[in-house]
Amino acid sequence: MNARKTIAAIALLLTGCRSDGTATNTPAIHTPAIHTPSIHTPSIVVLGIAQDGGAPQAGRFDDPRWDNPAxxxxxxxxxxIDPRTGKRWMIDATPDFRRQLTDLxxxxxxxxxxxxxxxxxxxxxxxHYTGLMFLGHExxxxxxxxxxxxxxxxxxxxxxxxxxxxxxxxxxxxxxxxAGTKVELGDGLSVTPxxxxxxxxxxxxxxxxxxxxxRSVLYIPDIDSWxxxxxxxxxxxxxxxxxxAAYLDGTFFANGEIPGRDMTGFPHPFxxxxxxxxxxxxxEERAKVHFIHLNHTxxxxxPGSDAQRQVEAAGMHLAEQGERSxx
Numbered sequence: 001m002n003a004r005k006t007i008a009a010i011a012l013l014l015t016g017c018r019s020d021g022t023a024t025n026t027p028a029i030h031t032p033a034i035h036t037p038s039i040h041t042p043s044i045v046v047l048g049i050a051q052d053g054g055a056p057q058a059g060r061f062d063d064p065r066w067d068n069p070a071x072x073x074x075x076x077x078x079x080x081i082d083p084r085t086g087k088r089w090m091i092d093a094t095p096d097f098r099r100q101l102t103d104l105x106x107x108x109x110x111x112x113x114x115x116x117x118x119x120x121x122x123x124x125x126x127x128h129y130t131g132l133m134f135l136g137h138e139x140x141x142x143x144x145x146x147x148x149x150x151x152x153x154x155x156x157x158x159x160x161x162x163x164x165x166x167x168x169x170x171x172x173x174x175x176x177x178x179a180g181t182k183v184e185l186g187d188g189l190s191v192t193p194x195x196x197x198x199x200x201x202x203x204x205x206x207x208x209x210x211x212x213x214x215r216s217v218l219y220i221p222d223i224d225s226w227x228x229x230x231x232x233x234x235x236x237x238x239x240x241x242x243x244x245a246a247y248l249d250g251t252f253f254a255n256g257e258i259p260g261r262d263m264t265g266f267p268h269p270f271x272x273x274x275x276x277x278x279x280x281x282x283x284e285e286r287a288k289v290h291f292i293h294l295n296h297t298x299x300x301x302x303p304g305s306d307a308q309r310q311v312e313a314a315g316m317h318l319a320e321q322g323e324r325s326x327x
Contacts, residue, residue, distance in 0.1 A: 042082045042189050042212045042327040045107045046292070047090070047100040048074030049319045051251050052127025054096065055296040063296070073301060073321055075127045076221045076293040078247070079104040080210060080327075082186050086110035087117040089185065091208060091219055093147075097131030107324065118146035120177075120191055122221065124156050124202035132163060135171045144173040148183060150193065151176070153203035179206070188213035189327065194239075196220055197228040199267055209243065212327020218246040221293040224267040226277060237278075240285055247319055248274065250291025250300065253307050257297045271300060271307075275314045283315050292319040 048054075050073040056063035065071045075094035081104070082088070088108040094100060101115060122128050135142040149157065154174050157163040166172045177183070182190045190211045198205035207220035218239060223229060226236050240246055251268040252258075263270075271291055278286050291311065294300060300307040300318055311318055 045079040045324045047077040051295040057296040081108040092128040093131030123205040147172045150204040196223045215244040218243045247292040286315040289316040290319040
């Protein structure tokens with residue numbers, strides 16, 4: 001079976017599920033095939049690569065991706081799979097939670113229940129926590145799903161509806177995170193939060209180091225700038241040396257991609273600026289970089305674009321929805 005037919009077959013299989021596990025009439029959303037390493041190896045799977053609003057984004061009625069689901073992309077999210085225990089976790093709960101939970105369950109080949117063994121939240125921007133709503137009694141009606149959060153994120157969820165209801169009804173169980181403190185998930189498998197500079201209207205903002213028995217992955221979908229992290233005492237180049245792969249903020253490709261707006265002050269490093277900075281690194285370090293969290297305007301989302309070719313020529317990568325990497 002050729003690659004196009006394989007992807008089409010998988011897209012047909014990925015239909016929605018109700019909390020009782022029965023099929024619904026949810027329209028199929030294109031999801032590229034998941035590249036699977038040894039089923040005995042803990043791994044991460046990329047469940048989405050777009051910025052908080054997804055691609056295409058609401059209100060962009062002329063976006064051709066509405067009529068070409070093969071080019072649509074879900075909001076940035078990672079899954080963690082431990083086939084040794086049959087457990088699975090999510091990094092962030094996005095507006096695309098329903099599909100991403102289904103993709104994660106199918107990638108893990110684990111038991112149907114519990115549907116999820118926990119969620120780690122990076123921060124309180126809409127693309128990163130609002131998927132929690134599907135755990136409520138109007139949808140899945142879950143029981144005590146662990147949700148790891150930083151202190152301000154904990155306070156935000158407890159004090160504001162509808163999230164406080166999830167806590168009161170026992171749909172979720174908030175568990176504390178502390179910067180630099182490892183959360184053990186299993187034998188040799190852990191998640192460690194790393195504070196990064198980014199808009200903190202309602203909560204702290206963190207990235208995560210996901211460490212497995214043999215490899216580790218860095219996940220930073222949002223950061224204001226690498227220079228601000230430098231000023232806070234952390235250089236991204238130093239962190240890169242300690243991991244095997246890094247999924248980094250690639251929200252915007254370059255200034256000018258949003259017509260009529262000066263994007264100089266936007267709180268994200270342009271991919272072009274990141275490539276300039278990382279150009280000094282040896283090839284093996286540059287090859288660790290995978291840009292993720294791409295805005296719907298980002299030309300690097302378009303297959304075969306000049307932006308994609310520039311990233312590849314620089315020895316770096318664009319995250320692919322469905323890719324899987326061992327830990």
